[in-house]
Amino acid sequence: MTDLTNLTLAEARDGLAKGEYSSVELTEAHLKSMEAHRNLNAYITETPEKAIEMAKASDAKRAKGEAGKMEGLPIAVKDLFCTEGVQTTAASHILEGFKPEYESTVTRNLFDNGAVMLGKANLDEFAMGSSNTSSYYGNVINPWKDKSGKDLVPGGSSGGSAAAVAANMALAATGTDTGGSIRQPASYCGIVGLKPTYGRCSRWGIVAFASSLDQAGPMTKTVRDAAIMLGSMAGHDAKDSTSAPMAVPDFEAALTGDIRGMKIGIPKEYRVDGMPEEISKLWDDGVAMLRDAGAEVVDVSLPHTKYALGTYYIVAPAEASSNLARYDGLRYGQRVMDDGDSLDDMYMKSRAAGFGKEVQRRIMIGTYVLSAGYYDAYYNKALKVRRRIYEDFANAFGTVDTILAPTAPSAAFAIGENEGDPVKMYLNDVFTVPASLAGLPGLSLPTGLSSEGLPLGLQLIGKPFDEETVLRVGGVLEGAANFTAKPSGLEG
């Protein structure tokens, strides 16, 4: 039997349906792979017993002819999703040991559809980061190596999810994207990542970072896998007021392979100064592939792009500073307190010990931009710019069906690089943040390798709730790019 971990989600689904193997076999193969690649630190918590139990139940369900859309498929769950009875940390010390008594809507949907959970994937603390180096549980190592062979970051914040999928430690993984946290690590690890439209997937039960931006999505090996998995994650949820009351389309059916006559927008503002030659070339190649497939390529302008990063780094920390106020040491997670301490002492000690540097930095930035006297200059202005950014896209989508751009300005970088320079680190999000601010769907897929042999991704940005077009064009681009390279850093 071939290594079951090499399968795509779609292949495994079909193999299970044909009875070529059981979910237990599929799950065991992945558990073995997880063990083999534990050095990557892709998981914070492995749940092998639960996985086998779920796989057995799934096989039994299938035997009764009740197979769901994700029946028996083992996946990793980003440790930002609350999972009932399973430690949920958000990669923070402050939530260490926290076992929710509830299941997030997205994981509930996936499990109801038959998915099997292998464990909780590592991430940047509270999803704040682009390198997965801010996790309290240690950084994740990218399964890919450059020519020097040093350890590289997997990107972030969904770095554990991306590494797990790239290293065949899961058929697929859930991610969340606030400013690029699905798309950028997908690009760095050579996999597919889809950030759906804001409101497509429920945020209920996902530890909040920036509520107006956070969105769950699939991280997979192929575009088809992303379509399959999104179909199981998405759906209106009355428990999330920002969840869209819309029906979930058959995303897989959108993969017709036919994009003739479709208009693809190329935003000139994304061709930033100092863009590496290989990124430019990657983009140009992508344009050519889509043109060859019969699409019409159109130049579009998104004039407020240059303000997006600044806007994002006001809006997201502002919301985070408030969202993270609940981690106060009182009701759950870590409490640090000495005899005779006041309430304020307990707050300060618990939060100082519980939050890492990057989280503290963002709480302080967010607190500052919301403060009396600064609110108008920062937060309020950011909201106005955000509106302009949305209008830029709306204008562009008046003429084009989807927009093509690079996912990230570079390939994966070495662990430790950029650590001393938060602003440089934030620049990793420059191409992903605009679609986040506009709430639009964005799909990243690998289309080439850097000179160092590292994967590079392109992203397709779509109209609100038009993941179907993004997936259709993505499927065609995937076929044309024929990205078959495998991570170079995996032993065995």
Added chain:
Amino acid sequence: MSYVIEGSTGPWEIVVGLEVHCQVVSQSKLFSGASTKFGNDPNTNVSLVDAAMPGMLPVVNAECVRQAVKTGLGLKAKINKESVFARKNYFYADLPQGYQISQFDKPIVGEGTIILDMPDGSTKAVGIERLHLEQDAGKSMHDQDPKYSHIDLNRSGVALMEIVSMPDIRTPEEAGAYLTKLRAIVRYLGTCDGNMNEGSMRCDANVSVRRPGEPFGTRCEIKNVNSIRFVMQAIEIEAKRQVEVIEGGGEIVQETRLYDQRLGETRSMRSKEMAHDYRYFPDPDLLPLVFDDAFVSEIEKELPELPDEKKARFMRENGLSAYDAGVLVAEKEKADYYEVVANGRDGKLAANWVITNLFGALNKAEVGIADSPVSAENLGKLIDLISDDTISGRIAKDVFEIMIETGGDPEKIVEEKGLKQITDTGAIETAIDEVIAANPDKVQEIRDGKDRMLGWFVGQVMKSTGGKANPGMVNQMLRDKILG
């Protein structure tokens, strides 16, 4: 009414604005499904949302929105069809989220008016600046353990309406009248039960003083006063303090103060420098609250008759004075009671009985209208007994006393105690003849033109019949017999 504080340098006017928190009557909390029931064991009415567990999200309770709109309509206020929930950020142990979801620059209800009914029967309009919806915090208990504070989250997340007045109030009495009227309105509407002692209605008072005609002075906010009487006291005491400070060469510092009803003083709680920076911003977990005209007009249709309209109707239809009508409508239960009594009867007579006799007796016994031993039906019957001459007004008062004590039916009381008015001419004639026979000199005085003496005879006859003789008949028959 001109109310001033006489300082050593002259008169001072006080300026007051009130912020009242009204707990919304609803089954569940503003953003969660947990029960709002009062008095349950600590931490039993707490959902995952109320405890601010990670990843939990608020979903607005439509019933609370309806109640706020209803209250806005009752305050004749502008209803904002689009409003925004904002987070008010501060750390406290009984605030699990670390922020209170409130409304800031876009409240659900805008400007309105409350008409105060003053004790002298006059009225005064006080502006409403806004009404907004917000979450209540939990309760901190510092007296349960020598070392730790205890937190009860049952109240955490319960819907409050914060109703903010314009600084239109000029006397402690007006502040009292404002709270009384506001309480009456929300109780009529059924949007808040208005019990200040249970905390379902709480008041903060913003107080400043100025010399008449001058601009507003610096204000101090007195927090959480828990009865109307204490609000009135606190305002007066705080205003006097401010006058003393200013006249002593000092300056008023804007700050939050507490009223200590035991010591009869206000004292500083936190100064402006120590004031929180609440960092309000729109709650990204909630969409703007939007509804249409149809939503508002549906609620409008459910509006009951409110105190002002009821008062006007009592004056118009029943000929009551503004004062009497005001007293009757102050509480919906009182007005309802009165309407039962007045139904099909003389409205003014009914008002007299209800206000003078019944309310007098209830006040004396310190019971509310809901616990009145005399039902409205029985009081009505008593009035009927007077009207159809079964008993006299004087006997009626005796019957009423018995009703207050026993809660009995007046017809039965009259029957059992034999209090029926004597309308038998023979019996009355006998009594008259006896009195005339015993007082020939007085009979002569009347015949000589001293008509007024007739009253003395009536009194004597009434006395000899134990008050039961029909006074009208006695009068007429005496007149006939003596003056013939």
